[in-house]
Amino acid sequence: MGPNDYLYTIGFTNSSPIHPFLQRLSLEDTTAPPTIQFNRQVAAIGEGSVIPLTVLRQGSATGIVTAQFTTRADSATEGIDFIATNGVITFQPGERFKTISIQTLSDADARPDRNFFVDLPAPIGAALGENSSLQVTVVDRQSTMNPIGPPLLPFSETLGTNQFTISRATGSPYELSVHWKVAPVDPAILNPFITQEGDAVFMVGTSNLFFSVGFADNDIVNSNIPYVLTIT
Numbered sequence: 001m002g003p004n005d006y007l008y009t010i011g012f013t014n015s016s017p018i019h020p021f022l023q024r025l026s027l028e029d030t031t032a033p034p035t036i037q038f039n040r041q042v043a044a045i046g047e048g049s050v051i052p053l054t055v056l057r058q059g060s061a062t063g064i065v066t067a068q069f070t071t072r073a074d075s076a077t078e079g080i081d082f083i084a085t086n087g088v089i090t091f092q093p094g095e096r097f098k099t100i101s102i103q104t105l106s107d108a109d110a111r112p113d114r115n116f117f118v119d120l121p122a123p124i125g126a127a128l129g130e131n132s133s134l135q136v137t138v139v140d141r142q143s144t145m146n147p148i149g150p151p152l153l154p155f156s157e158t159l160g161t162n163q164f165t166i167s168r169a170t171g172s173p174y175e176l177s178v179h180w181k182v183a184p185v186d187p188a189i190l191n192p193f194i195t196q197e198g199d200a201v202f203m204v205g206t207s208n209l210f211f212s213v214g215f216a217d218n219d220i221v222n223s224n225i226p227y228v229l230t231i232t
Contacts, residue, residue: 032059037129044137048106055098065091067123076114166209
């Protein structure tokens with residue numbers, strides 16, 4: 001809070017008079033000199049995803065404010081972990097929020113999480129606020145996602161369908177899209193199964209994804225046929 005902001009605590013009573021709900025609200029002084037900053041200092045996103053970042057104008061919103069933004073590599077590498085991005089945002093009179101989007105890149109290797117920054121150089125028409133630089137953590141898909149179950153999962157071709165589960169680290173504060181594929185190890189072998197694949201999304205805080213794959217009896221006597229599940 002700034003020196004001209006005000007903090008109020010208000011109470012809402014629900015259906016039970018014994019348990020009031022209290023909410024603290026910070027009311028911004030809109031006559032203060034304008035500042036530009038991100039709405040947070042850190043963010044996390046799965047690789048191969050687009051992360052939206054919010055820029056705030058606080059204080060007076062009567063004039064036009066322009067601000068540049070640019071990415072800056074840290075342990076994450078431009079062109080490998082994220083697409084280098086820069087641009088200009090313009091706040092028209094009365095506007096207080098702008099969104100910029102940064103694309104992260106994915107690969108098939110399991111690697112530690114890595115970071116890059118998005119910076120707001122000196123804006124025109126406003127001062128920089130406290131959060132003028134935001135750290136983005138690119139979370140590795142391969143290190144956070146695993147099929148649940150034994151390494152070898154036997155099933156019968158007469159089963160009809162088989163359910164698979166993919167897990168990731170619990171409490172993940174970001175959405176993560178994945179592509180799954182189940183296919184025979186040797187596609188030349190006559191088998192009762194056609195390669196099946198699809199897309200699924202971990203929502204914020206979701207740890208497990210479930211999907212089903214169908215099988216059919218081909219009425220041919222043959223040895224067991226191996227299949228493999230891949231996640232990208």
